[in-house]
Amino acid sequence: MSSDYPNKIVTAVIVGAGNRGQIYASFAKVHPQKFKVVAVADPRKFARALIQKEYNLQNNHVFEDFQDILKLDKLADCVVIATPDTLHKEPAVGFANKGYNVLLEKPMAVTEEDCKAICAACKKNNVILAVGHVLRYFPPFQKIKELIDSGIIGEVVNIQLHEPVGWFHFAHSYVRGNWNREDNSTFVLMAKCCHDIDLLVWWLGDQRCTKISSFGSLFHFRKDKKPEGASSRCLDCSVEGDCAYSAKKVYLERVKQGMTGWPVSIICEEPSIKSVTKALKEGPYGRCVYDSDNDVCDNQVVNLEFAGGQTASFSMVAFTEKVCERQVKIFGTKGELTYNGSGPVYRFDFNSKEISVHSAAPSTINAGQLSGHGGADYYLIDSFVCAVAENDTSKVLTGPDVSLRSHLLVFRAEQARQENRVIFPQDHH
Numbered sequence: 153m154s155s156d157y158p159n160k161i162v163t164a165v166i167v168g169a170g171n172r173g174q175i176y177a178s179f180a181k182v183h184p185q186k187f188k189v190v191a192v193a194d195p196r197k198f199a200r201a202l203i204q205k206e207y208n209l210q211n212n213h214v215f216e217d218f219q220d221i222l223k224l225d226k227l228a229d230c231v232v233i234a235t236p237d238t239l240h241k242e243p244a245v246g247f248a249n250k251g252y253n254v255l256l257e258k259p260m261a262v263t264e265e266d267c268k269a270i271c272a273a274c275k276k277n278n279v280i281l282a283v284g285h286v287l288r289y290f291p292p293f294q295k296i297k298e299l300i301d302s303g304i305i306g307e308v309v310n311i312q313l314h315e316p317v318g319w320f321h322f323a324h325s326y327v328r329g330n331w332n333r334e335d336n337s338t339f340v341l342m343a344k345c346c347h348d349i350d351l352l353v354w355w356l357g358d359q360r361c362t363k364i365s366s367f368g369s370l371f372h373f374r375k376d377k378k379p380e381g382a383s384s385r386c387l388d389c390s391v392e393g394d395c396a397y398s399a400k401k402v403y404l405e406r407v408k409q410g411m412t413g414w415p416v417s418i419i420c421e422e423p424s425i426k427s428v429t430k431a432l433k434e435g436p437y438g439r440c441v442y443d444s445d446n447d448v449c450d451n452q453v454v455n456l457e458f459a460g461g462q463t464a465s466f467s468m469v470a471f472t473e474k475v476c477e478r479q480v481k482i483f484g485t486k487g488e489l490t491y492n493g494s495g496p497v498y499r500f501d502f503n504s505k506e507i508s509v510h511s512a513a514p515s516t517i518n519a520g521q522l523s524g525h526g527g528a529d530y531y532l533i534d535s536f537v538c539a540v541a542e543n544d545t546s547k548v549l550t551g552p553d554v555s556l557r558s559h560l561l562v563f564r565a566e567q568a569r570q571e572n573r574v575i576f577p578q579d580h581h
């Protein structure tokens with residue numbers, strides 16, 4: 153599963169020691185002979201202290217702000233940037249200019265100009281850039297790519313990709329949480345689905361997109377949909393029992409069952425019944441989903457046409473039982489591929505009328521915190537660390553050009569939605 157590396161430990165600075173920063177840092181626990189965390193920057197004391205303790209960092213390598221690291225001589229081979237969406241460009245450009253190789257969480261940035269500036273800085277300084285499009289590393293999606301490239305379904309004509317976000321996940325992240333407002337983070341297609349548009353482009357062999365349209369709205373999580381008698385916080389709501397989005401159900405019930413991981417771990421530092429109750433009484437995660445300050449779409453569709461005449465459609469929906477188990481249909485001239493969100497990939501062959509089953513390679517390693525996204529988090533950082541160790545950009549599937557290309561399409565799709573028209577992307581790069 154993991155590549156062989158030269159005899160070198162890649163050293164890293166973690167910028168943003170929240171959920172994702174902690175996950176990537178844990179590669180050092182899985183492979184201490186390959187990866188070493190040597191410094192951290194995060195304004196939250198609790199977050200940086202976790203990294204300091206876990207990776208035994210000296211006090212003078214623990215910082216409140218990444219700018220303080222930029223004032224010093226280069227401390228490490230690479231930086232992992234896992235700061236909030238609106239704070240990607242400054243650290244990415246700053247660390248690239250200091251000669252650090254960069255693992256940058258997706259989305260790259262929240263404006264086209266910033267995405268371009270990041271790519272330009274990495275290229276100018278000749279450093280490796282890997283963007284956190286972990287889905288390219290998800291084993292079933294790699295299997296789909298392999299099957300398409302083998303020609304087993306002939307030429308691909310159409311792709312349908314559906315992202316079910318999950319009712320409570322959407323309420324947690326996009327109604328009450330960090331990604332609920334465009335001005336605080338970015339629009340939902342960028343925040344949640346830049347992965348997905350990237351997958352479509354990747355599976356189609358990096359074909360140029362020639363037309364794109366999109367529709368979407370904030371359908372449900374609005375003040376005018378608030379049930380009669382509901383209060384503005386779930387803990388003192390008289391109709392909470394009938395509400396699937398109740399914060400009591402999403403957080404308190406979980407912690408009562410001893411489930412203190414995501415999403416409970418996001419709302420307070422050391423989850424217990426007492427601390428979660430306090431967070432729900434006082435913090436953003438206890439708010440009524442109909443009475444929050446959210447403004448991002450809870451359903452969106454995107455249609456794309458490519459230079460060869462192929463078409464693709466993507467849908468993101470909040471109101472689903474499945475949580476992020478993407479469903480895929482790929483229609484080729486000789487057969488079709490189906491992936492139902494879990495399990496193997498199925499191929500139906502039009503000529504023989506037979507179904508063949510294609511399982512992705514199972515994970516053979518216990519990747520701990522890196523097991524997220526079906527092990528894709530592990531594969532992504534493994535590829536990046538290997539690329540840095542060998543100074544070989546070809547190890548990275550999510551480099552600057554392909555990542556910029558799909559980000560630009562996401563901006564075009566959102567423009568199409570907002571302007572209610574078809575966009576003809578001219579400049580693909």
Ligand SMILES: NC(=O)c1ccc[n+]([C@@H]2O[C@H](COP(=O)([O-])OP(=O)(O)OC[C@H]3O[C@@H](n4cnc5c(N)ncnc54)[C@H](O)[C@@H]3O)[C@@H](O)[C@H]2O)c1
Pocket residue numbers: 167168169170171172173193194195196199216217218234235236237239257258259284285286330343
């Ligand atoms: N690839 C994926 O599938 C995936 C999944 C979730 C999140 N993300 C992305 O990862 C990034 C981080 O998300 P998260 O869920 O870890 O958020 P988080 O809020 O848990 O972590 C962000 C951290 O950045 C810190 N921070 C803020 N300002 C800083 C500064 N000046 N210097 C250093 N640190 C600073 C915050 O204190 C916080 O600890 C976001 O861009 C998010 O969209 C990607």
